[in-house]
Amino acid sequence: MSVLIEGISVVVRRDSIAQKLRGGWNAFTTLVPNKTLCTDTELAGLAFMVGSDAIAFISNLEKDGLEYLRDGQAIDIVDVNQFTGVASVCTWLEFYQGNVGGTGPQVAAARLIGGSATPVAIPRNWDFAKSLSANGSFAPDGSPDLMFLRHQNGLDVYLHLRTGKEVYSARAKSEQPESADREWVRMQYERRRLISAEDALDGIPPFPSLPAHLDDQVALNNWSAAWDAWIANEAVQRQRPWLRPMTPQVLAGIVQAERRLRTDLADTGQQQELARAKNDLNALEARLRAQDPAYEAKKAFLLPIVQPLFKQMPPSKWAETFEETYAGVRLPTDSTIPPQAEATSATRSEGDVLLRDAKPQVLDGRITTTSGPECIERDCGTYWLKDIEEWNRAYLEQEMNRWVLPDLRRKALNDSITVQQYRDIVAAAWLNAKTLFQALHYNAHSPQHDEKPQYFWLHKDLSSFSGASVLQLGNKARGFAISKDDLVRAAAHYLKHPEVRANHFDWLYLDTLVFSEFEAIAERVLMHGMGTRTNWAAVYARGNEWRYVSLLILFGVLRFAAAYLSGPAAAYWLHRYGHDVGATWTVGLWGAAVFFGWITYPLRRRLRRKGQTLLTHLLELYRMLGERTISPRKLREKVDAATADGIAFDGAVTAIVDRMVARDPAAFIHLV
DSSP, X not given: OEEEOOSEEEEEEHHHHHHHSTTHHHHHHHHOOSSOOEEOSSEEEXXXXXXXXXXXXXXXXXXXXXXXXXXTEESSEEEEETTTEESSBOSSEEEEEEETTTTSOEEEEEEETTSOOOSEEOOTTOOGGXXXXXXXXXXXXXXXXXXXXXXXXXXXXXXXXTTOOEEEEOOSOOOOOOOHHHHHHHHHHHHHHHOOHHHHHTTOOOOOOOOSOTTOHHHHHHHHHHHHHHHHHHTTTTTOTTOOOOOHHHHHHHHHHHHHHHHHHHHHHHHHHHHHHHHHHHHHHHHHHHHOTTHHHHHHHHHHHHHHHHTTSOGGGHHHHHHHHHHTOOOOTTOOOOHHHHHHHTTSOHHHHHHHHHSTTOOXXXXXXXXXXXXXXXXHHHHHTTTSOHHHHHHHHHHIIIIIHHHHHHHHHHHTOBHXXXXXXXXXXXXXXXXXXXXXXXXXXXXXXXXXXXXXXOOOOOTXXXXXXXXXXXXXXXXXXOOHHHHHHHHHHHHTOGGGOOHHHHHHHHHHHHHHHHHHHHIIIIITGGGTOOOHHHHHHTTOHHHHHHHHHHHHHHHHIIXXXXXXXXXHHHHHTTOHHHHHHHHHHHHHHHHHHHHHHHHHHHHHHHHHHHHHHHHHHHHHHTXXXXXXXXXXXXXXXXXXXXXXXXXXXXXXXXXXXXHOSSOXXXXX
């Protein structure tokens, strides 16, 4: 038997559920968050469209007794991607393409190694025509190839820039801001999709294309004018209301997005060419070593000759050049293999050697204090921050160089990993820091100077938090502006890469996730009274504290007058002018309203007190995160207490805290 794999699937062993999970199978079914459960006698699988949802489900299973990873290897649970297969090292699961019902449509599936391939277990009421297996597109977390298009029928719709196809993410709602680059992608995509052969026959003018050189201001001005002319002909006739006249801000956003897209495409091409060159060199080395007993000696003799040549030619020519040069090598009879070359050849392939020397910044061997880790860190930082403005780049570099990279370097030296492994770890760390910075400062490109980022992140002092603090909720001039959805996605990406775990990253994610949850709860309590009223004074104060206090007093007086004086006053006026029936009805309705307010007051008071309790939990939890030495055990107890009272933390919070407890339940030290 086997189970269906769609999107990002979480696969669990049935025997582990029966033996380890508290409550067994019945408890497992209560933890299932959606309707995609499929199971056989050996496995159970659930599909998710967002990685953070899968991580949250895995975290819940771990809390109830199952084990996810041990030393990087899947134990009871493993996550499987519909397109790329098993995400972790797993010795008990096999990913393959099978057929529904044995002869039905082909789908991605997984089975125990050595188990039967058919039939593939599918969810109840599953329809292939409407499934991800048939329509094949979902939105992986943090993918740089995705641009948000719209929110439709409960789904976030993205454009995949490499394929031009729409992909989907099943989220409750979309909170992505409509920025200039997304508008540009939308316009490009809609033009490609809507302009058909019939349009060409109708003589519709072509879509204005950006100039080849984006630094040519004259060409950009001409393109802007052509765009406005195209709008005049197209927007009304084709009924496309999303088309708009060009403004300097939109022009700047479009140019920046196009430059980033062209750079990414160029980088992807270079990476693919390097990968092909490395594979060709590895294949060449295997063939030459099998044919020539003197291969190692010839390679040691030849490398100093061909390495300078490789720096001056495209990677696609490396294998051909090495083979031609190798054919002409004639060794003296007493030639020997240099000891360094002999040791090197036993631990790395030809492709690794040649790639290393063709790009001097790529090193090989084991990480040591003299093998250039600082150079690797600097090169990776330059690459990943190339599209970040200089003043923002300084915040990222300071955070990484001061707190994260020394920690990663120390672990690399202790673990004696290779330089290439360290390069991969550092690259992932820089990407993680960049993603986190963008989530904490989604307004980084704001034209308002006072709304630009002022730091990467600092722990906030909430000791003086009061009712007037509601004016600062969501204020972009505080030096940060958090996008909670982007922050959750960044945390999910971080948890998928345990090799970049660092104390400072753990603290940053906990501090920012708890703070964003605190602000969300504070807004519910102070702005909306937990759903019982609206704080109109804060709405109209526009951030001014004196205006807020004045309006608070004014609205309080008006509320009292409306509740207790307006009814009798209206009834007296009606009685005075002979409308006794109307006066009676007015007094009756007023009395009913007052009575209703009195009998519902305990309920409203209970809701507000619950809101204050939630705020107290979050204030205490956030205060713990501000200490230099944190007790993970107490932190976990406080998270559990807050969860029990109704706070729904993102799964990343519990996952990071659990990881801290497993490492050292007594003390977690950070120096911020």
